[in-house]
Amino acid sequence: MTLAPSLTGTVNPASARLENVCKFYGEFQALKDVSLVIPPGKVTCLIGPSGSGKSTLLRCINFLEEYDRGGIWIDDRLIGYESVGGRRMGGRALREMRRDIGMVFQQFNLWPHMTALQNVAEGLERVKGIPRARAHEIAAEALAKVGLGDKTGNHPSRLSGGQQQRVAIARAVAMQPRIMLFDEPTSALDPELVGEVLGVMKQLAAEGMTMVVVTHEMGFAAHVADRVVFMERGELVAEGAPAEIFQNPGDRRLAAFLQGYLERNSLEL
Amino acid sequence: MTLAPSLTGTVNPASARLENVCKFYGEFQALKDVSLVIPPGKVTCLIGPSGSGKSTLLRCINFLEEYDRGGIWIDDRLIGYESVGGRRMGGRALREMRRDIGMVFQQFNLWPHMTALQNVAEGLERVKGIPRARAHEIAAEALAKVGLGDKTGNHPSRLSGGQQQRVAIARAVAMQPRIMLFDEPTSALDPELVGEVLGVMKQLAAEGMTMVVVTHEMGFAAHVADRVVFMERGELVAEGAPAEIFQNPGDRRLAAFLQGYLERNSLEL
Amino acid sequence: DMLEDIKAAGKITTATEMHYAPFDMLENGQYAGFNKELFDEVAKELGVTPEYQDLPWASILPGLEVSKFDFVNAPVTITPERMERYAFTLPISDATVALVQRKGGGLTKPEDIKGKTVGIQKGTAQEKQLEAYSETLGGFTIRGYGSPDEAYADLAAGRLDAVAGSAPNLAYLAKTRPDVFETVQPPFGEPKYFAWVTRKEGSESLIEAMNAALVKIQDDGRLAAMQEKWFGTATALPKEMPAM
Amino acid sequence: MFSFQTIIDNLPVLAASARYTLLISGAGCFLGLIFGALICVAAVSRAPSARAFAGVYVSFFRGVPLLIQLLLAFYLLPLVGVNVPALAAAIFTVGLCAAAYISEILRGALNAIPRGQAEAAMAVGLAPRDIWTRILLPQALKISMPALVNELILLVKASSLVTVVGIVEITRMSQAIASATYRPLEIYLTAAFLYLAINLVIAALGRNLERRLAW
Amino acid sequence: MEFDLFREYGPALLRGLSVTIFCWIVGTACAMGLGFVLALVHRGVSARPLQWILRAYVEFIRGTPFLVQLFVLYYGAPMLGLRLDAMPAGLLGLTIYGSPYFAEIFRAGLNAVPVGQIEAARAMGFAPATILRRIMIPVMLVSALPALVNFSIILTKETVILSMITVPEIMFETQTMMAETFAFAESTLVLALFFWVFVETISRIGRRLERRATHYLLDRS
């Protein structure tokens, strides 16, 4: 299931920088002064308990969620606002920035009225302006690579959970973004597929795509990530190379979070 | 996050028996002559690749999906049809059977117009006839037990993925069914919560509830399951105690499926 | 027999469309008009109480046919075709066709409308007369309307040069809105009359009794008083069915 | 030209006639919503006979103009020996007709509700009545609220057709006054404002409910 | 029943029929177009004053009877110097009258499109017009089509009111026939039959469109 170079190509990776990002839902503060540098061409894994704000953070990076304070820069260009605390950015400019940012949603968000193939081809046609026939070719290839060669004609309602997730991944990857945001991209996949999808991601990483991955797969974080970021209750609590985070979890909360993970995941009885 | 006995009580576990169950989606055969006995009071884990028919099988057990051939018996009562190959069962009888069967869906299927609390209380009120105040009490307790004590008033749209999944679990568990169908109940949960939810399930198992769990958590299958069933392409390929399945995967496809799982899930570098 | 039934019930039920001033209209929500006063008198002569009902024209004749009421006390122009289908009383009013124009509209006599546009309520006996008149005059445009109100509105809006209708109606219109409308004298065409109608079956004796009452009311001067009140002038009505 | 005096003089009579408009449209709305929901349930039922019934119902009540339905109720029913009072005939006809439209609106809204919603309810063991009243209809109501308000407003205005059975409501009264005073513009505008007042209340209620149903 | 009548009045009725169908097609298309634009403006513009004007327009037009609107447009507007012929006035009237209803139906439909689907398109850098055309409209139609068909059917009946301003549509011609011949039962029957066929045709087309729009939904049981 490795994607051919024709699909991913070699991209010019983008960097991202977050400074003091705050996000409120009414009274509730989902992000508390998050500052973070996402280096270009590296894999950054975001781990943390449920409800800690991982998805919110990811959604702020492509400005699907409007952050309330602070700033997020993609390659030194502020996203969403004209200046920190200033007016909202124009639609066209935002759109241009988003073309460089791919995203795989936690709930997939496939378009129900399109087949798997159309879901993947749509962006190629409409955003990249690739002619229909060629777009369908690329889409079919991308779907075959995630093991869905025989389901290209199925609508999402006629796909299993894991199949839907793979369509979502193919849809994002086929667009060849410069930075990719994955929100739990393997949650619905079986171990075998997890392995293959992680393989794809490793390959993308190797080709230099910047990646931010929210994941509960500690194994993936440990093996693929260049940096691991641990969040809790909207705060960035720990950050470091996988070795630091997993072998010497200095923070008490991080240690508690990781505890018991290993024992549960062994197949020995 | 262990559920108090008051919530789960000690249930009278139900058994289930599948015989030559076939399910077609148009031309596509999703289940191929599946025969399986689910012993009462035991945990049966269903594993297998994405698209192999696990969800379909689970949905046939409570007849949300109408199977086309064969029969499924809950405690020796055929579900869905009056006799094998006969007429559809009456609505009332089906409803009565379903009251004994709990289900946690792969996509949660929370009711968006109700708060987390109402989602859990609804069935208690309407199906079990528990008075509103008491039902809310029980629901609040159940939510607190899955770590959502502070989110009872949130609508699903204002919950994170993992929080939604926990509401779905609380909704099913609070009904105290005699047999429970879990479709990847921990897919959206972080490792810490996975541990806790598995704890709840272990407790339920200990209290004698029959459980059928579709899972990609091989660790859980290995540690909690009494029986493990491996499916592929709609077929039941292997079945046995966890020790047999995981330590001596006789079947070639099963072996391939399990391979690489362990290495990926270690945190060593 | 209808007369016996009505006498036995002590009342006569009728229907009319209560917006055809000055015959049938609402004054402060109450039914009023020449028609009502005249019918009140006729009912008194018959010794029954009248019951009035407002219905749109579209459901009046169908309602009559399924006996929802006994009588149509709307002013219906007597024509040969209608006489084949319904039973008419003696005339209750003149219905000869006349013209009304915008105030200061420049028509001094009916003949002036040659080459101009005239509005008329569709399907009325007056429409037929107007068509005949158009032929004799050598042509003017006729526009049909669902009700006279719309024709008057279009006259005020300037799309029409004149509206044709029965002389009493138009006289009342000009009297009520002298700032907007004025009549064109004199009426033209053959003399026509309004009368009331009912079903044919079983109505001979009823019609006879009503005709007798109408003649009596005219003879003792009550009719003339009502005509003065509502039309401004009194004119004698035929005491026998006029030849059509 | 424009005479406010005419308006002032006739407003009380017109306003009084509004009670029929209110009565017929109010009762009609009520019947329409209830029957509409029931027809909608039938239309998506798994029983072919129920579906067929809903199909014929909608086809008849949408296909035949309300005016003619009223005439039928008023003039045809007596021929077969059913003599209903005009007001009852009017309310029922208006309500049954609205139900056809409302059922279609709700059916569309149901299409937008994910299948898993009803499945979750069935899995919990809710009875069909509860599935409809607690899970499906509330969501359908939210989705279709603007279209439902449309329908109710149309119903208020359609209540003017009951004049054919001899009920003098706002429209009829204004026609009568217009032809007595020869001031149709003034009178019709007044009538329009009465309708507007009623409909603004409905629209405001609808918006309020729509906001409350946000989740 | 005297069906000989139709030999004499047939041609006029047929003419009326085609006028009705013409008015309906043009009026509905224009009203739907204007309504869609209104719904988009409502959704896309957050400026308070504009929202206010929009609401006022919708509630005002929706809240008053078509008869009165048409009356004012045709008989009242000349007082202000705007004199339209019957047919243009009728079509303009239908457009204005229908637009707020369609606007509300479209608004409801667009609101029912799950946000996630729009977000997915936004995240990929789709232009707003593309999102509208490729994602929102197809998904919106699933819930809105029955209501759209509903109101289009209602408009067939509102075209009857155009008879009031002398547009020679079917009601106008039938009234003529009715007044001249007293053939009430026959006329009513003809009218009913015509509308039934007309409406049935529209709902058939609607159902076909609906089947196409919802083809991806699974049957619900």
Ligand SMILES: Nc1ncnc2c1ncn2[C@@H]1O[C@H](COP(=O)(O)OP(=O)(O)OP(=O)(O)O)[C@@H](O)[C@H]1O
């Ligand atoms: N619209 C909203 N209104 C109010 N609170 C919200 C809203 N959306 C999210 N939240 C809250 O914000 C917090 C962060 O949510 P987020 O989805 O970012 O969590 P997460 O880290 O992705 O969790 P998970 O691993 O469960 O997906 C949660 O506690 C959630 O309840």
Ligand SMILES: Nc1ncnc2c1ncn2[C@@H]1O[C@H](COP(=O)(O)OP(=O)(O)OP(=O)(O)O)[C@@H](O)[C@H]1O
């Ligand atoms: N309505 C449908 N029409 C056609 N095919 C369907 C339909 N629903 C499911 N399928 C197919 O049936 C197969 C089994 O689906 P199912 O959801 O049971 O898989 P699964 O084992 O649960 O997979 P996953 O782990 O990805 O959730 C899949 O290949 C899917 O594409």
Ligand SMILES: [Mg+2]
């Ligand atoms: Mg999340």
Ligand SMILES: [Mg+2]
């Ligand atoms: Mg599944």
